[in-house]
Amino acid sequence: MQTNTSDSKANKNKSVSKTTEQSLYEKREKIYPREVHGRFAILRTLSVVILLGLFFIFPWLEMDGRQLILFDLPARKFHVFWLTFWPQDFLLLAFLLMLGAFSLFFFTALAGRLWCGYACPQTVWTEVYLWIERKVEGSRIKQMRLDKSAMSVDKLVRKSIKHILWLIVAGATAVTYVSYFSSQDLLSQDLFSFQLHGWELFWVAFFTLATYINAGFMREQVCKYMCPYARFQSAMFDKNTLIISYDENRGEPRGSRRSDVHTDYKKEKLGDCINCTMCVQVCPTGIDIRNGLQYECIGCSACIDVCDDVMEKMSYPKGLIRYTTQHAIDGQPSRILRPRIIIYMVILALFTSLFIFQISQRTSIGLDIIRDRNQLYRETSGLIENIYTLKLINKAEQDRTFDIKADGIEDLILLVDKTTILVEAGTVYDLPVRLRAKEENLGGRSTEIRFTLSVAGDDDLSITEVGKFLGPIQ
Ligand code: SF4
Numbered sequence: 001m002q003t004n005t006s007d008s009k010a011n012k013n014k015s016v017s018k019t020t021e022q023s024l025y026e027k028r029e030k031i032y033p034r035e036v037h038g039r040f041a042i043l044r045t046l047s048v049v050i051l052l053g054l055f056f057i058f059p060w061l062e063m064d065g066r067q068l069i070l071f072d073l074p075a076r077k078f079h080v081f082w083l084t085f086w087p088q089d090f091l092l093l094a095f096l097l098m099l100g101a102f103s104l105f106f107f108t109a110l111a112g113r114l115w116c117g118y119a120c121p122q123t124v125w126t127e128v129y130l131w132i133e134r135k136v137e138g139s140r141i142k143q144m145r146l147d148k149s150a151m152s153v154d155k156l157v158r159k160s161i162k163h164i165l166w167l168i169v170a171g172a173t174a175v176t177y178v179s180y181f182s183s184q185d186l187l188s189q190d191l192f193s194f195q196l197h198g199w200e201l202f203w204v205a206f207f208t209l210a211t212y213i214n215a216g217f218m219r220e221q222v223c224k225y226m227c228p229y230a231r232f233q234s235a236m237f238d239k240n241t242l243i244i245s246y247d248e249n250r251g252e253p254r255g256s257r258r259s260d261v262h263t264d265y266k267k268e269k270l271g272d273c274i275n276c277t278m279c280v281q282v283c284p285t286g287i288d289i290r291n292g293l294q295y296e297c298i299g300c301s302a303c304i305d306v307c308d309d310v311m312e313k314m315s316y317p318k319g320l321i322r323y324t325t326q327h328a329i330d331g332q333p334s335r336i337l338r339p340r341i342i343i344y345m346v347i348l349a350l351f352t353s354l355f356i357f358q359i360s361q362r363t364s365i366g367l368d369i370i371r372d373r374n375q376l377y378r379e380t381s382g383l384i385e386n387i388y389t390l391k392l393i394n395k396a397e398q399d400r401t402f403d404i405k406a407d408g409i410e411d412l413i414l415l416v417d418k419t420t421i422l423v424e425a426g427t428v429y430d431l432p433v434r435l436r437a438k439e440e441n442l443g444g445r446s447t448e449i450r451f452t453l454s455v456a457g458d459d460d461l462s463i464t465e466v467g468k469f470l471g472p473i474q
């Protein structure tokens with residue numbers, strides 16, 4: 001009896017847990033976005049062509065005998081157009097990254113998700129993959145029918161061609177991407193002679209797979225669940241931000257109607273939305289813009305184009321779905337210049353000026369002072385001695401001979417194997433040096449000294465760095 005009671009309790013608990021249990025994961029329903037034409041579709045295509053063109057062309061271009069853009073990690077040098085960034089230029093790179101981040105904030109606050117809709121690599125490559133899919137499998141309806149149909153020769157051929165083309169695009173993307181980090185010439189040689197190996201082979205395989213999966217299968221899932229920008233961009237939105245929105249006041253109550261009686265629809269108390277669902281069918285993330293602003297909306301404007309088309313066919317004014325602001329929808333005036341925008345503009349101007357200033361101050365030589373960490377100082381021949389390693393950087397494209405001097409303490413003695421040093425083009429030379437000074441000439445426990453590096457025969461080209469000379473406590 002007891003057993004039965006406990007059984008029934010267990011069953012009860014089971015049934016309770018059955019009703020409350022919810023899966024954390026939702027099965028993905030494939031989205032078949034309908035092809036769309038219109039002014040924003042043209043802009044998007046233009047953006048895709050230009051960005052892809054630049055991405056694929058840059059590694060093939062050269063300047064001064066080297067690749068135009070090359071992030072040479074083994075040599076620790078980034079070549080970007082005519083500039084070469086060294087590890088010592090970290091500050092410049094930091095400014096550049098901050099410029100990029102604040103530009104994104106600025107444009108998001110001003111015009112919403114322009115980046116997502118027109119320039120994000122996920123959007124750009126997905127557009128290419130969708131285009132291939134349409135060319136091989138046909139329109140949205142044909143794709144849906146093909147997926148539902150049983151396996152046939154036609155289906156097998158179409159699917160195979162599509163996946164082969166996708167893989168070719170993915171492979172070309174991966175090779176191009178890796179060639180930004182590894183000389184394009186060497187990479188092509190290795191690739192075509194089937195001698196690709198090591199990390200090059202790993203990254204080419206990795207990016208091929210990543211492109212194929214992200215643009216071919218994951219698509220809107222990346223925007224919805226993986227992209228952090230989709231989550232935090234709403235923090236940059238305000239009621240003056242340009243958003244893509246459905247005009248509810250004009251469109252509701254929605255309802256289907258015969259196109260030949262469209263002039264009478266007001267009498268039927270219908271809004272301008274004919275409930276054709278075309279805006280949902282073209283949406284690459286599968287949402288209904290009529291439900292209001294949603295974080296899944298990537299701002300691609302496909303729904304604007306298609307709805308304008310529908311409005312035109314119905315002889316209604318265009319713009320039922322349009323770029324607007326929340327204030328405009330609420331019948332209030334929108335403001336472009338507002339505190340948030342002004343702050344972003346000031347920060348952008350500041351970082352741009354700092355970046356330009358830093359670039360203008362760059363010299364083609366560099367000097368780093370590294371103190372010997374094993375010993376603070378030592379006494380030798382009645383003098384205090386400090387040991388350093390100087391890193392002499394020749395950022396020029398030709399070999400150079402450098403002179404090195406030190407001052408800052410009276411009667412300071414510089415001991416170095418050679419004071420005239422040949423440093424090859426684009427390299428760093430480690431020079432061990434010793435400084436000796438009389439204890440009575442020191443300014444205290446730590447005295448400031450200066451090393452001056454100059455190009456032999458060119459007094460204008462020199463750089464001075466400040467270091468510390470340590471002595472006993474006085
Ligand atoms: S495309 Fe325009 S008319 Fe058609 S359902 Fe969407 S909002 Fe309504």
Ligand code: SF4
Pocket residue numbers: 244279282283284285286287288289296297298299300301302303304
């Ligand atoms: S709602 Fe419109 S703008 Fe947003 S993702 Fe869908 S089609 Fe693009």
